[in-house]
Amino acid sequence: MPLRTAAQYLESLRDDRLVYYRGERVADVTAHPELGKGARHCAIDYAIADDPRHRDLVRYTEEGRELNRFYKLPRTTEDLLRRREMIAETTRAGRALIVLIREIGSDFLAAGHIVTRAMQERLKAPYHDRLRAYHRYVAENDLAMGVAQTDVKGDRSRGPSEQEHPDYYVRVVDRQTDGIVVRGAKAHTTNAIFANELIVLPPRAMGEADREYALSFAVPVNARGLKFIASPFSGGGDSPIDHPVSSRHKVADTLTIFDDVFVPWDRVFLCGEASYAGAFALGFVEYHRFTAISYKLPLLDLMIGCALLAADANGIAGAGHVRDKLSRLIAYRETVRALTVAAAHECTLRAGLAVPSTTVTNIAKQYFAENYHAMVQKVQDIAGGLIVTGPSEEDLKNPETKAYVEHYLGGKAGFGSVNRLKLLNLIRDYFASSFGGYHELLAIHAEGSLEAQKITILRGFDTSDAVAFAAECAGVDLPPAR
């Protein structure tokens, strides 16, 4: 089957999936005034594969078939670097907003490949065969995938089986000859309502008491019993002038409910083997955080570009404090970029796949997230207060006010008021609006919250050489390792 077009992809979303938005059932996500923006944003992923400028990057051939490169399992540093480039290009086409209908699913396919291979060898159960068949199915049919890992979780200090009620983590409630029945809910599931397939995996390591929660599987998005409540809080305004990006580009996150959903065995990749839940959870984030740091780059470029243009428009490009802020924005961007490249170069091989360096990836993600708000502050500072106090599109259209806006809101000579306002609108849209607030939250929590990265950094770095060196310098005799 040839790769799908954007139109074919959009058509495939009209399949009676059960989606609610602001209290109402949505009959067709592609036709909905708000969610339709998200569907069209996701269609970028298909349009870009048809674009002659990107075809070579986005397509590859395997066993005589042309496939989307997102389905290529990374086996070398070069594969990881091309994946990084493809993620950045797709995000750039989305005006710095991640598209995320293949990135996250392919993170799972790579991690699942490694974990299920070990499981199949050890348990003599056909988990790896199932995962490979599923991988072939989504690749050959060019399907879009969402991933639901994060459960609603209830009391964070307790594990799945210790909660006040049993449904704070997704669990199996019935095992049948032909499959399983699952119940529960996942939170924050990005773009699943614009996908064809939803992949589920555990969010954490689990003990034997949590067996019923140790689950990984995939279902079509229109599976019976699967329900989505879409959040309205990732959107922007409707005016393409006042909200140049968020009026056209959107992602949608859902509370994803599994109301006794049946999953046939050939789509089950983990069911009850609690000791493998951690391997799924951690293996997935090893790839997913590499995706995270790959898609940040267009946003960091946008920050630098906005700061430079605003400095120019305001006539302050040469000011010492502005140059200081610009140098920090550039250093921020370059640190994230260099760490991403380093993570690919320092990959390790597991089950024949290249896994980006866990420590370097997590340092990059942590560094990005920890500093994001401070960098937004620099752009806001250079741009000035007009980004939140300026007039609207309507004022530029009203003949009674238009002339005043044009006369008074120009900047440096040559930077007329209309251009200046367009630029300030972009800065507000991304860095001082509800869409901007969404990005701040995304920076901190998406792909795992700040502490998750710190824990991974601590766990991944071998401290023994550093300790031995310090002990040697101090002349301290270390006790024998226990």
Ligand SMILES: Cc1cc2nc3c(=O)[nH]c(=O)nc-3n(C[C@H](O)[C@H](O)[C@H](O)COP(=O)(O)OP(=O)(O)OC[C@H]3O[C@@H](n4cnc5c(N)ncnc54)[C@H](O)[C@@H]3O)c2cc1C
């Ligand atoms: C925009 C966005 C998109 C996302 N997309 C997806 C997606 O597509 N699929 C998906 O599966 N997930 C997705 N996520 C979920 C994301 O991975 C989680 O938000 C993240 O893991 C944090 O979980 P949480 O939101 O439940 O917050 P919590 O885990 O509740 O964190 C809140 C605070 O509690 C702390 N905390 C949590 N547990 C403990 C503990 N045991 N002890 C001490 N402190 C603790 C945290 O460190 C943090 O400070 C997305 C999130 C966002 C914001």
